[in-house]
Amino acid sequence: MASGVLFAAAGEVGKGFIHERTSETLPCQAKPSHLFCWDWARQNIDRFGTPALQQFELVAISVAVGFAVAFALALLAHRRRWLRPPLLAGTGVLYAIPSIAFFLLLLPITGRGRETAIIALSAYTLQIIYRNVTVGLSNVPASAKDAARGMGMTERQILWRVELPLATPEIVGGLRIATVSTVAIATLAVFAHAGGLGTQIFTEANLHFPTSILIAGGIAMLMALSFDAILLTVQRFATPWRRVRAS
Amino acid sequence: MPSEEVTDERSNSGASAVRYEGATKRYGDSSVAAVDALTLEIPAGEICVLVGPSGCGKTTAMRMVNRTVEMSEGDILIGGESVRDRDAARLRREIGYVIQQIGLFPHRTIAQNIAAVPQLLGWKKERTEARTAELIELIGLDPELGGRYPAQLSGGQQQRVGVARALAADPLVMLMDEPFGAIDPINRERLQNEFLRLQAEIGKTVLFVTHDIDEAIKMGDRIAVMREGGKVAQYATPAEILMDPADEFVEDFVGADRALKRLALMRVADIDLWKAPLAYVGQPTAEVRAKLASPDVEVPYPLLVDSERRPLGWLSERDLRADVVPSRPDSPLGPLLDRDDVMRDALADLLQGEAQYAAVADHQGRIAGVLSVEIISEFLGSPEAKTEEHGAVERPHG
Ligand SMILES: Nc1ncnc2c1ncn2[C@@H]1O[C@H](COP(=O)(O)OP(=O)(O)OP(=O)(O)O)[C@@H](O)[C@H]1O
Ligand SMILES: [Mg+2]
Numbered sequence: 111m112a113s114g115v116l117f118a119a120a121g122e123v124g125k126g127f128i129h130e131r132t133s134e135t136l137p138c139q140a141k142p143s144h145l146f147c148w149d150w151a152r153q154n155i156d157r158f159g160t161p162a163l164q165q166f167e168l169v170a171i172s173v174a175v176g177f178a179v180a181f182a183l184a185l186l187a188h189r190r191r192w193l194r195p196p197l198l199a200g201t202g203v204l205y206a207i208p209s210i211a212f213f214l215l216l217l218p219i220t221g222r223g224r225e226t227a228i229i230a231l232s233a234y235t236l237q238i239i240y241r242n243v244t245v246g247l248s249n250v251p252a253s254a255k256d257a258a259r260g261m262g263m264t265e266r267q268i269l270w271r272v273e274l275p276l277a278t279p280e281i282v283g284g285l286r287i288a289t290v291s292t293v294a295i296a297t298l299a300v301f302a303h304a305g306g307l308g309t310q311i312f313t314e315a316n317l318h319f320p321t322s323i324l325i326a327g328g329i330a331m332l333m334a335l336s337f338d339a340i341l342l343t344v345q346r347f348a349t350p351w352r353r354v355r356a357s
Numbered sequence: 358m359p360s361e362e363v364t365d366e367r368s369n370s371g372a373s374a375v376r377y378e379g380a381t382k383r384y385g386d387s388s389v390a391a392v393d394a395l396t397l398e399i400p401a402g403e404i405c406v407l408v409g410p411s412g413c414g415k416t417t418a419m420r421m422v423n424r425t426v427e428m429s430e431g432d433i434l435i436g437g438e439s440v441r442d443r444d445a446a447r448l449r450r451e452i453g454y455v456i457q458q459i460g461l462f463p464h465r466t467i468a469q470n471i472a473a474v475p476q477l478l479g480w481k482k483e484r485t486e487a488r489t490a491e492l493i494e495l496i497g498l499d500p501e502l503g504g505r506y507p508a509q510l511s512g513g514q515q516q517r518v519g520v521a522r523a524l525a526a527d528p529l530v531m532l533m534d535e536p537f538g539a540i541d542p543i544n545r546e547r548l549q550n551e552f553l554r555l556q557a558e559i560g561k562t563v564l565f566v567t568h569d570i571d572e573a574i575k576m577g578d579r580i581a582v583m584r585e586g587g588k589v590a591q592y593a594t595p596a597e598i599l600m601d602p603a604d605e606f607v608e609d610f611v612g613a614d615r616a617l618k619r620l621a622l623m624r625v626a627d628i629d630l631w632k633a634p635l636a637y638v639g640q641p642t643a644e645v646r647a648k649l650a651s652p653d654v655e656v657p658y659p660l661l662v663d664s665e666r667r668p669l670g671w672l673s674e675r676d677l678r679a680d681v682v683p684s685r686p687d688s689p690l691g692p693l694l695d696r697d698d699v700m701r702d703a704l705a706d707l708l709q710g711e712a713q714y715a716a717v718a719d720h721q722g723r724i725a726g727v728l729s730v731e732i733i734s735e736f737l738g739s740p741e742a743k744t745e746e747h748g749a750v751e752r753p754h755g
Contacts, residue, residue: 251458251460251463252458253456253458253459253460254460254461254462254463255460256425256456256458256460257454257456257459257460257461257462257519257522258460258462258473259425259449260423260425260449260454260456260460260532261449261450261454261473261474261477261522261523262445262446262447262448262449262450262474262477263446263477264446267477272462272464275464276462276463276464349464350506351463351464351465351506351508354505354506354508354509
């Protein structure tokens with residue numbers, strides 16, 4: 111049974127914890143029809159603190175690593191056109207591997223733990239960020255680059271003073287998509303024994319008692335929305351010229 | 358002109374002569390040259406217009422100067438110094454660059470755009486700010502617009518900023534590639550006039566590219582008419598090109614209406630005007646009728662003027678039947694021209710006002726004479742229109 115394999119892979123993290131932690135069985139636990147048990151949530155909310163923090167760290171580190179690599183690759187491809195097709199294909203392949211398979215494939219190579227999860231999660235962000243940086247750079251008006259070159263900017267000055275500032279909306283846009291999707295995928299990090307909110311989702315007990323899944327899912331959603339809101343704010347402050355157009 | 362004669366390579370106004378010496382450009386492995394052994398001497402402080410049909414190599418010829426296009430053969434000297442010997446980026450910071458697409462930086466304010474080259478040159482903040490403010494004033498922009506972004510400005514305003522940005526570090530040479538090509542006709546005319554006024558003040562050496570012969574005639578101290586393959590068909594003053602086209606190609610390019618185009622080179626003051634019989638308010642009409650009867654009168658109606666000789670209107674037969682000249686003339690004045698008006702504009706005013714003739718005033722608004730359609734058509738038909746040189750469009754330099 112597929113789910114059996116998965117829960118085995120998820121390991122001991124969440125095994126039977128509901129019964130270990132709660133001495134008496136709450137009334138709503140007995141009824142499987144009950145979607146959400148408030149009493150249980152109140153008593154057990156502190157269990158989610160550490161997994162949420164782990165999840166946050168996984169996302170922040172993975173997106174940062176992914177951004178650094180993808181940004182460097184995009185700048186490389188910007189200078190050397192011939193690198194574009196192989197880079198797009200390469201990042202695309204990484205993105206196409208099913209997430210769980212990725213974690214499981216990495217386990218024999220990099221072992222259990224956070225590094226494995228971070229490698230897989232960063233690999234997923236590469237394609238989105240790489241593509242958005244590339245699109246952002248190619249959307250820069252040719253006339254602005256022509257003027258910049260004609261007034262005596264060096265290639266490096268054109269890149270940092272003209273092209274990258276003008277590509278900011280696309281770059282941050284890529285970061286937003288990458289971050290939000292990484293928050294979701296990072297719940298699977300539990301299969302690499304890297305903790306995270308997945309520990310509160312992938313347990314055998316939850317099949318009959320979804321309250322824990324709902325809480326973990328809710329936290330993940332809030333986390334994704336917060337990341338997105340922060341990045342959106344950064345983008346608005348970093349690109350004041352885009353706000354004036356409406357006026 | 359032989360190159361030895363040019364001693365004033367770098368005039369004191371901060372402009373440099375530009376000399377093409379067999380400059381040639383072949384793109385890629387192409388065997389045909391986009392610009393073929395171009396040799397041209399542009400004296401310091403003059404506007405040289407490169408004009409010719411699309412694809413003839415104007416842009417290529419211009420871009421070789423700041424090395425945004427690298428020459429295949431030959432050389433270009435600025436103030437006697439080869440551009441080949443210079444670091445390309447440093448060279449470009451000394452050369453103003455204006456393009457049709459303007460190319461303002463959308464993410465920088467107007468002031469920051471203008472300050473771009475001073476910033477590259479590492480000017481101090483105060484100096485840059487002072488220069489920016491000065492340029493915003495020079496191009497007649499509201500200082501408040503300095504803090505706006507390019508997207509908030511009209512096309513005409515943006516192109517003015519483009520010119521200001523190119524002028525910011527007081528370049529030795531300006532390169533302008535169809536700078537007003539994307540602007541509507543009315544604003545283009547305004548921008549052209551503004552630039553000519555500006556040039557009279559700053560006296561830069563300007564390479565100006567256009568495919569519009571009328572613009573070339575208007576803007577150029579000299580015009581290089583180019584033909585396919587980057588060859589110069591004729592390099593001369595606008596008047597020479599209009600009067601004496603070097604060959605059939607130039608003649609075709611200038612157009613059949615070149616006599617008419619010469620009107621763009623003349624001012625009303627350059628032609629002999631008619632004298633109108635003048636009438637003053639309250640003057641006995643008998644005196645006026647006597648003036649009309651004299652044989653050297655060229656205008657059949659008396660022009661009513663005030664005590665300062667400022668024209669008020671035309672008197673009709675009915676006005677003259679009264680005893681004294683009335684204070685309100687029967688027919689309105691119609692178009693009033695200025696002695697400094699360009700002849701082509703004056704003709705346009707006459708045609709637009711459906712008038713056969715119009716009063717011409719001097720700087721104080723006093724009557725200077727009468728211009729008529731007949732005078733202009735006589736001029737166009739005269740051998741003078743085709744042979745005699747009129748230095749009418751001389752602009753003060755420096
Ligand atoms: N980067 C390039 N690579 C190859 N060929 C080029 C390049 N730029 C221009 N050419 C060719 O060189 C010739 C001259 O082009 P150029 O742009 O200088 O003409 P132009 O007179 O400025 O034309 P237009 O009035 O259309 O702007 C043309 O045949 C053009 O196709
Ligand atoms: Mg061109």
